[in-house]
Amino acid sequence: MTSDNTLRRLQRADDLDAMKAKVLPRIAIRKDPKAPIYEGVTHHVMICCDTGCTSSGSRKIVEAFENDLKAKGLDKSVEVVVIGCHGFCEMGPLIVIYPDDVYYVHLSPDNIPQIVDETIKGGKVVEDFLYKEAETLRPIVHYKEIEFYAKQKRILLTNCGHINPEDVTEYIANDGYKGLAKALSMKDNTDALLEEVKTSGLRGRGGGGFPTGRKWELCRNAPGDKKYIICNADEGDPGAFMDRSLMEGDPHRLVEGMIIGALIIGADEGYIYCRAEYPLAIRRLRLAISQAETLGLLGDDILGSGWSFHLHIKEGAGAFVCGEETALIHSIEGKRGMPTARPPFPAISGLWGKPTNNNNVETWANIPGIIRNGGAWYASFGTEKSKGTKVFALTGKVNNTGLAEVPMGMTMREIIFNIAGGIQNGKKFKAVQIGGPSGGCLPDSMIDRPVDYDSLIEAGAMMGSGGLVVVDEDTCMVDLARFFLSFTRDESCGKCTPCREGSTRMLNILTNITQGKGKPGDIELLEELARNIKLSALCGLGQTCPNPILSTIRYFRHEYEEHIFHKKCPAGQCVDLLTYWIDSEKCVGCGSCKKICPVSAIDGEKKEPHVIDINKCIKCGSCIEACKKYKAIFKK
Numbered sequence: 001m002t003s004d005n006t007l008r009r010l011q012r013a014d015d016l017d018a019m020k021a022k023v024l025p026r027i028a029i030r031k032d033p034k035a036p037i038y039e040g041v042t043h044h045v046m047i048c049c050d051t052g053c054t055s056s057g058s059r060k061i062v063e064a065f066e067n068d069l070k071a072k073g074l075d076k077s078v079e080v081v082v083i084g085c086h087g088f089c090e091m092g093p094l095i096v097i098y099p100d101d102v103y104y105v106h107l108s109p110d111n112i113p114q115i116v117d118e119t120i121k122g123g124k125v126v127e128d129f130l131y132k133e134a135e136t137l138r139p140i141v142h143y144k145e146i147e148f149y150a151k152q153k154r155i156l157l158t159n160c161g162h163i164n165p166e167d168v169t170e171y172i173a174n175d176g177y178k179g180l181a182k183a184l185s186m187k188d189n190t191d192a193l194l195e196e197v198k199t200s201g202l203r204g205r206g207g208g209g210f211p212t213g214r215k216w217e218l219c220r221n222a223p224g225d226k227k228y229i230i231c232n233a234d235e236g237d238p239g240a241f242m243d244r245s246l247m248e249g250d251p252h253r254l255v256e257g258m259i260i261g262a263l264i265i266g267a268d269e270g271y272i273y274c275r276a277e278y279p280l281a282i283r284r285l286r287l288a289i290s291q292a293e294t295l296g297l298l299g300d301d302i303l304g305s306g307w308s309f310h311l312h313i314k315e316g317a318g319a320f321v322c323g324e325e326t327a328l329i330h331s332i333e334g335k336r337g338m339p340t341a342r343p344p345f346p347a348i349s350g351l352w353g354k355p356t357n358n359n360n361v362e363t364w365a366n367i368p369g370i371i372r373n374g375g376a377w378y379a380s381f382g383t384e385k386s387k388g389t390k391v392f393a394l395t396g397k398v399n400n401t402g403l404a405e406v407p408m409g410m411t412m413r414e415i416i417f418n419i420a421g422g423i424q425n426g427k428k429f430k431a432v433q434i435g436g437p438s439g440g441c442l443p444d445s446m447i448d449r450p451v452d453y454d455s456l457i458e459a460g461a462m463m464g465s466g467g468l469v470v471v472d473e474d475t476c477m478v479d480l481a482r483f484f485l486s487f488t489r490d491e492s493c494g495k496c497t498p499c500r501e502g503s504t505r506m507l508n509i510l511t512n513i514t515q516g517k518g519k520p521g522d523i524e525l526l527e528e529l530a531r532n533i534k535l536s537a538l539c540g541l542g543q544t545c546p547n548p549i550l551s552t553i554r555y556f557r558h559e560y561e562e563h564i565f566h567k568k569c570p571a572g573q574c575v576d577l578l579t580y581w582i583d584s585e586k587c588v589g590c591g592s593c594k595k596i597c598p599v600s601a602i603d604g605e606k607k608e609p610h611v612i613d614i615n616k617c618i619k620c621g622s623c624i625e626a627c628k629k630y631k632a633i634f635k636k
Contacts, residue, residue, distance in 0.1 A: 007168070009296040011304050013181035016172055023173035030162065033099040036192050043078045043120050044098040050085040050162060050248045051280050052241070053092035057108070064109035069383040078120055084249020086161030088148055089402040089603050091131060096143065096161075101151060103143035134399055134421055136384050139295050148400050153381065153417045155389050156365050159404045160249030161179045165284055168291040171252040177297055179368035183303045183633050185258045193264045194220065197367070199375030201387030206232060206323075206360035207438065207540070209386075209453040215357065220265045222355035227267040230351065230358040232279070232328055233257060233274035236320040237436030237635040238487060240467035241397040243361035246391070247274070247281035250365070251288035255311065257367035259298060262309045273328050274314040285313055292436045317465040320491035323356045324539045325350075327493065338340035339539035359463065362391055382408030386452035390463070394420045396470035397427065409450045412442065416470055431555070435464025437484040438544035440551030441477065462544070476573040477556040478563055481548045482510040487543035488545035499542030502533040506549060517577040521551060568636075575619045578635045584609035586632035593623035 010016060020355035028043050045065055049058045060078060069075045086094060090106035091383075097115075102125055104115065111129060117125045130139035131146055140146050152383060163170040164544070171177070186193055199214030219227060231254065235243040249256060258270050274282055289311055292298035300308045314332050322328045322337040329351050331337035348358025368386065370378045379387045386408040392415065395401050399421030413434060416422070423429050431441045434451075442459030449455055453463050469482060489503040506529050509522050530546030537543045553560060561567045570575045584594075589607040602619040603611030612623070612633075619635070628631045 007294045009293065009294065011296070012423065013184065013303055015303075016177055016181055019169060019590070020173050020175075023169045023372070027163075027170060027173055029420065030098045033101070035099065038446075040077055041079050041507075045078060045080045045120075046083045046086075046093050046096040046098065048084070048086045048092060048163070050084045050245060051278075052085065052089045052245075053094065054280070056092040060109045061095065061107055061112065064112040065116070066608065068113050071600065072116060073201065074116065074120065078116075082161045082163050082166070083163065084165045084217070084499065085403055086143075087152075087157065087403045088143075088146075088400065091402075092575050093518045101142045101144075101148075103131060103141065136626075141216070148402065148419055148421065152405050153389050153407045154405050155244065156253070156362065156391055157249075158402065159253065159424055160245065160403075163250070165249050165251055166287055167338065168252055168295065171250070175372065176252055176368075177256055179370075179372035180256050180259055180297065181303065183263055183371050184303055184307070187263060187305060187307060189262050190266075193260075193371065193445050196370060196375040197264070197539075198381035200370045200378040201375075201382070201385075202363065202378065202384065203453060205362035205366075205390065205463075207462065207466065211461060212359065212363055215347070216261065216265050217357070219267075219343070219355050219357040222348050224355045226269075226354045227265060228324075228351040228354055228356045229258060229262050229267045229270040230236060230332070230356060231267060231272040231364050232323060232325065232358055232360045233272055233278070234316050234320075234323045234328060234561065235278075235361075235465065236275065236318070236323055236491070237438075237465055237467045238484075239393060240465055241393050242391045242403065242466045244278050246361050246365055247278070248284055251284045252292065253365045253368055254285070254361055255288050255292055255298065257364035258311060259292075259302070259309055260367050260371055261357070261359070263366060263406075267357070268308060269312075271312050271314050271332055271351070273314045273316055273322070273332060275318050276333055277318050282313060282315060285310065289313070301553050302598070303517045305387055319541070320488070321491075321493045321541050324541055327539065328358065329356065336493075338495050339541075342537060362466070383450065383452050385454055387464050390466055391453070392466045392468050394468050396468070396477075397424045397472040398434075399424055400471045406451075408452045411450055413447045415451065415468070416447070420468075420470065423470070423472050427474065430473050431474055431477065431480075431546065432473050433471070435462040435465070435478070435501045435510055435547070436467045437488045438462065438540070438547055439464045439467075440547045441555065442551070443555040445555075459552055460547070462547070474571055474573065476514070476558050476569050476571040477552045477574055478510065478569075479514050479571075482507065482514055484548040484579065485510060485545060488541060492541065492545075496536075496538035496542060498533045498536040502529055502537070504528035505529060505597065506533075506546065507566040510549070513560065513563045515570070516563070516567045516574075520564065522564055523557065523560050526626070527553060572635055577580060578619050580612050580617050580619060580623065580633065580635050581614075582610050582612055583632045583634065586630055587633075589632055590630070592626040592629075596622050596626045598622065 025038045065080050091093045093107045094105045127139050142337045175491050202212040203209040321332050328338040346356040382388050389405050391405045404419045431443050435440050486509050489507050492499050494500045530550050587609040594602040601613045624633045
């Protein structure tokens with residue numbers, strides 16, 4: 001890590017080029033196996049230490065490497081580099097060793113001495129630690145050959161997993177702050193800069209998909225001598241970690257994007273609103289801001305331009321509703337995070353009554369590349385109406401959970417079966433929930449639909465912030481809708497009646513259906529309530545909370561009907577609708593199920609078929625687990 005006291009204030013843009021030239025020889029080993037040895041360093045060991053890999057023990061991997069290298073006298077020639085999210089979270093803890101680009105996965109501290117001896121000292125690959133293809137089990141040495149990576153188009157994530165996020169000089173060596181330098185050279189013609197953003201076709205990545213250039217123009221043209229910009233980093237969707245990974249892996253990209261945006265909009269102050277549950281992201285953002293200020297890239301008289309911009313971090317308490325921009329603004333002001341009616345929109349009257357522009361992390365992070373390379377470059381990716389790339393968090397019943405960046409317009413099938421590696425345990429794909437609790441469920445019949453803003457809305461879903469939760473044939477879609485609605489009901493601020501009362505009423509109906517208490521007319525009542533709430537709720541949380549219900553009714557109505565009219569759960573997940581029974585022809589009377597039953601609901605003599613008393617059975621499933629050998633117990 002580069003400490004602030006080793007940095008010097010940059011007086012002009014040319015100083016950035018000088019710093020880049022100075023740092024490039026040190027990190028060239030990561031890009032060119034034939035790069036000359038710099039200051040005696042022969043290897044870089046890149047260890048993923050984002051929140052995900054840290055929870056898997058990657059910090060112990062760092063410690064093991066440092067201790068073993070020191071013990072073997074290699075600590076001066078081998079540099080251990082802590083990096084952010086490499087993307088393939090399923091494989092953590094993972095490392096990449098340069099210059100040979102060797103990719104090892106699922107490591108433990110006990111593996112490190114062998115890696116040091118055989119790979120670093122001996123130049124040999126340890127096959128046991130390599131990634132293996134799912135079907136062929138073929139070991140792959142270089143991560144770029146793995147389909148998970150090969151199918152992606154990394155623009156935003158280009159630095160994540162490849163630089164030390166706590167070292168600003170490594171960001172600069174990878175063209176960091178070059179977009180800012182270009183923007184400052186055009187500070188007297190910010191109209192042209194805004195035009196580049198418009199040309200790019202970038203749409204807000206926080207969920208709504210509003211054109212970013214138009215949004216900025218509204219705030220820019222609003223009257224007022226004081227303006228603010230805000231980054232919404234209050235990522236609260238279940239299964240979403242795109243923003244967190246970007247902030248942890250490449251924090252300077254967000255900082256640079258906000259500085260450029262402030263110059264274009266005419267703001268001199270900004271806030272990053274990040275939930276306190278992201279301590280690593282917050283720590284790295286604070287460090288990035290401090291480093292940028294020390295270098296003169298942020299604060300007063302940026303790069304000697306005479307223009308100043310100051311950036312602050314506001315930690316949120318984790319209220320999902322604060323993802324709504326008016327609630328977020330109130331929280332920054334020290335008030336309770338509750339939405340207010342619009343208009344006026346924040347672009348006219350936002351933070352402390354001043355014109356304010358709010359975008360999410362991914363939107364801001366796209367700006368440096370757009371300004372550096374031009375709007376037309378960015379518009380060359382994606383579709384006609386959905387330009388660029390999108391970062392998705394892949395979770396649920398897929399083989400490859402992690403972070404993926406793909407061009408807009410890639411089909412859901414390609415994302416799920418190529419990048420995410422298909423469904424776990426050979427199960428059948430059933431649906432994907434896209435857009436979090438505000439999104440919708442898409443069935444197998446929609447899997448070849450291109451992933452873009454308009455296509456998803458047409459299908460009854462939405463892009464949202466980018467969470468993809470994949471479910472298999474064993475998932476009950478009624479219960480899934482109930483799960484997402486219970487989340488949004490709990491997170492409702494309670495201010496408006498449609499959201500507060502309507503979500504509670506819908507949740508009660510869904511709960512009754514999953515418990516076998518559904519009645520004829522419940523489906524129609526759910527649809528009516530959902531449509532009314534969408535039309536009358538105060539903010540986006542209430543307006544979108546019915547989406548999972550409407551989409552599951554649209555595509556899986558038969559499951560609702562089975563629950564209501566036949567008191568059956570087709571997926572066998574709703575406990576109140578299940579019956580456990582023992583096949584007398586398969587049961588050998590071993591007594592394993594009888595011994596493990598917590599409520600003594602199973603009876604039978606030894607070596608004789610057993611029976612289950614359905615009046616006592618609590619449907620815990622322990623008997624099925626105990627009977628794996630004979631498979632005589634079933635649920636239906």
